[in-house]
Amino acid sequence: MRDVWIVIPAFNEATVISDVVGDVRLVFDNVVCVDDGSRDDTAEQAWRAGAHVVRHPVNLGQGAAIQTGVEYARSRPGAAVFATFDADGQHRIADVIRMVNRLRTEDLDIVVGTRFADGTPNNMPTLRRLVFPLIAKLSPASRKLGLTDAHNGLRVFDKAVADGLNLTMSGMAHASEIVALIVENGWRVAEEPVEILYTDYSMSKGQPLVNGVNIIFDGLLRKRMRR
Amino acid sequence: MNWIQVLLIAAVLGVLVYLLRSRRSAQAKAWVKIGYVLFVLAAVYAIVRPDDTTVVANWLGVDRGADLLEYALIVAFLFTTISTYMRFKDLELRYAQLARAVALEGARAPEPH
Numbered sequence: 001m002r003d004v005w006i007v008i009p010a011f012n013e014a015t016v017i018s019d020v021v022g023d024v025r026l027v028f029d030n031v032v033c034v035d036d037g038s039r040d041d042t043a044e045q046a047w048r049a050g051a052h053v054v055r056h057p058v059n060l061g062q063g064a065a066i067q068t069g070v071e072y073a074r075s076r077p078g079a080a081v082f083a084t085f086d087a088d089g090q091h092r093i094a095d096v097i098r099m100v101n102r103l104r105t106e107d108l109d110i111v112v113g114t115r116f117a118d119g120t121p122n123n124m125p126t127l128r129r130l131v132f133p134l135i136a137k138l139s140p141a142s143r144k145l146g147l148t149d150a151h152n153g154l155r156v157f158d159k160a161v162a163d164g165l166n167l168t169m170s171g172m173a174h175a176s177e178i179v180a181l182i183v184e185n186g187w188r189v190a191e192e193p194v195e196i197l198y199t200d201y202s203m204s205k206g207q208p209l210v211n212g213v214n215i216i217f218d219g220l221l222r223k224r225m226r227r
Numbered sequence: 228m229n230w231i232q233v234l235l236i237a238a239v240l241g242v243l244v245y246l247l248r249s250r251r252s253a254q255a256k257a258w259v260k261i262g263y264v265l266f267v268l269a270a271v272y273a274i275v276r277p278d279d280t281t282v283v284a285n286w287l288g289v290d291r292g293a294d295l296l297e298y299a300l301i302v303a304f305l306f307t308t309i310s311t312y313m314r315f316k317d318l319e320l321r322y323a324q325l326a327r328a329v330a331l332e333g334a335r336a337p338e339p340h
Contacts, residue, residue, distance in 0.1 A: 034330070050337045052334060052336050054334045055333065056326050060327075068330055072331060072334060227276045
């Protein structure tokens, strides 16, 4: 797994980042943590846990942090497989390993996690259970690809995708932007069922659902932006 | 001439002077300035002869000139709002690229074990 790079965007995660990086490092050597201008010592904690640390001088948003992490990782010698992984501990390493193996064995450029592979997960809060599939259905790109969960933070992709990734949406609209880029570039995509650990901590850090309005609005404007 | 007409003309001319004196970007904004000059001429005309706007309004199927001006104002306001929003988004993107360059410059690799 020496050619795998795990990209972890983090904003004010000092209490958990050390454990999350430590867990990932049990399996994967290369971790880059992008500290998105945190006010706590997230960067220091991540670095002590063995991650490469890139620190935004100001807070830019999760999309910008992912872009920064991928740009750092793709410039490292030997990097071939990349994964985005949330800093709040809601993803499972076992899921990443399975997705990496799938990327290596099947004819794919990108594997995205889904929470809705066999119906809706029982542990998911009710509102999210209703809203996330709706967003996926509203997005023409997601429909075209048959994706069920556009806003899953867990993605594994190859060098072609990493080189082609150019996220212009700094905030949360980056998830739909990634889906749009998959369509535009013709990347081969598949979904892999993953489990999300909805801890109290990850729930408290989660997006207020009304932010979905921003996601949809920014997505509509994206086409009009100079790239 | 009413006092309100004097005040409005003074305000419009004030905007004109401000625009012509600003040296922000000489060539790119030239057409914008020409547009503003035309706007100022039309504005002064409409202030001096307000009833003429009603004639134009009637051509377009609107009863009063004042209503026509309000519609134009709403459209202009929406246009300004959207173009400002787009410009902010564009600035945000460049700002992110700048911050990213700074961040990558100062990246820290873990100490080798």
